[in-house]
Amino acid sequence: MQATLLTGAIVTRQKRTEEELRQNEVRNRAVIENAPDAITLLGADGLLKYISPSAERILGYAPEEQIGSNPAEFTHPDDLPARLKILDDLRQKPGKL
Numbered sequence: 323m324q325a326t327l328l329t330g331a332i333v334t335r336q337k338r339t340e341e342e343l344r345q346n347e348v349r350n351r352a353v354i355e356n357a358p359d360a361i362t363l364l365g366a367d368g369l370l371k372y373i374s375p376s377a378e379r380i381l382g383y384a385p386e387e388q389i390g391s392n393p394a395e396f397t398h399p400d401d402l403p404a405r406l407k408i409l410d411d412l413r414q415k416p417g418k419l
Contacts, residue, residue: 368392368413 354361360377362370369392373385381388381396388396397405 362393364393364409364412366413366416368409 354374357374358376359374360380361372361374362377363372365371369390370388373388375385377388378384383396393409394402394405
């Protein structure tokens with residue numbers, strides 16, 4: 323009997339945790355997709371894996387056009403040295419900027 327109660331409590335807690343994670347994901351997605359600034363995720367290879375919808379307003383390219391590309395391709399030549407430095411820093415210390 324006690325084992326059944328314990329198992330039920332664990333399942334209930336797990337379901338509650340899963341629901342909280344789902345709600346957090348929905349909230350975070352809404353924040354990212356409605357942010358005025360472009361938010362991007364780079365893979366270990368330095369290529370764009372995700373770019374928020376605001377990028378189209380900022381850069382003039384739909385996010386789908388940028389996925390899988392190098393961010394330097396969408397950088398003005400005058401801004402390229404600084405962008406390359408940032409990208410290099412991100413590769414060396416992921417998650418630190």
